Amino acid sequence: MKQPEQPVGVIGYGVYIPRYRIAGREIARIWTDGQNVPPVESKSVPGPDEDTITMSIEASRNALARAAVPAEQLGAVWVGSESHPYSVKPSGTIVAEALGTTPWISAADWQFACKAGTEALTAGMGMVSSGMSRYVLAIGADTAQARPGDALEYTASAGAAALVIGPADESLAVIEAMVSYVTDTPDFFRRADRPYPVHGQRFTGEPAYFHHSRSAAQRLLEDLGRTPDDYTYAIFHQPNAKFPQAVAKQLGFRPEQIAPGLLSPQIGNIYSAIAMAGLAATLDVARPGDTILMVSYGSSAGSDAFSLRVTDALLERRPRAPLTATYLARQEFVDYAIYVKWRNELVLG
């Protein structure tokens, strides 16, 4: 278990989910004549003018609005994603500039499949705890890629979540401790210069997602001397609707503990953002004194588990920015043709 030397917490949080959706049955209509049972009801689709950078900017503006921290007081802007628009040129520089934090800022991009965002969060905790910066912005954002017709196409979606990390005594949720569990388990990867990732089918399950998520969560619970009953809420990584519910059950969490943060049935897997967006949705309903366990998972492979305790400051800060439900409610469904056009799958010559 890792605990910051100086206590840290979440000062502000923000989420962004695009307006557009595609139904799982619409993808099944194209590829399986409607015979496949989709793993989620629908997934979010980025509009033609959206990418990891634009979504990071809106989620971060929401997080800063809740934190009420002037942007120039941030010490770092770190963006975790596996869909950075540039291979070479940091997303962080554009996001930092759009927030008004430049030039005295650290900015960088993080990569660890779906847990790049919580890697940025972990580093942010260290940066604040060490006293090098008072506030750090950690972002998870993705417009996830999937080969047309692949099983991933039903779930690979788009969204962003941002957390402002700062001193615990200013926080709306104290981060009590965290654990990282990492191995070389090649369940899912994308080689350099390849457009779509490949995955190991069933190999992505037990040796990968379940083993790593369980290991991180169990170790954190053991080290803190707690059980699932000590937590009001829990959030797990959501590659589909089934896995997070299964791992929660394996660990002994009840369905109502994960319900507020379970977003994948509606929006699919927003990759680097999904665990942090689940945390945001949970903070949207949490009350002071509530305890929250968040467990991310990134393929190939690792899990980060965090233990949080909500403070009185949440109630005042929550209304300062749109709730996750606001973004979930504005859904506009598109058909597969529009989806393909917007995802730049068409060769126009």
Next chain:
Amino acid sequence: MNLAKHWRQKGTYYLFQGQRHKTTGEIRFPARPPMLGERADDWLPTVLSGKGEIYSFTVLRQAATEFESATPFALALIRLAEGPMITAQLTDCAEEDLFIGQPVEMVTRLLRRPTDKDGVLVYGYKFRPVLSSPS
């Protein structure tokens, strides 16, 4: 690629930064160099609220190559809360969603997709109907 041009405009494009007259308080957007008879320090940089309303709008169904992926899209005259009238693309909306006098808010989006795969990505302001909370 106009790298220097886009770089110079980042205050306008990213931060929605205009100018405020230090004596009269008048706001202008986008920022511009002093006009004849003005002193260089008459106008101070100021970040605008990003709030406004639609004064008029039209829908583009045929657009230049860089905008093809987004067609059809709406282009609007927007009266900003601070007073200036600007032209901007609308996003996250369908034509039937729009009306004159509609409250809109600024968002940062990709302004166009470069036709050259080596081109720089240009981000900047667009407007969308104000987000409404679920009832």
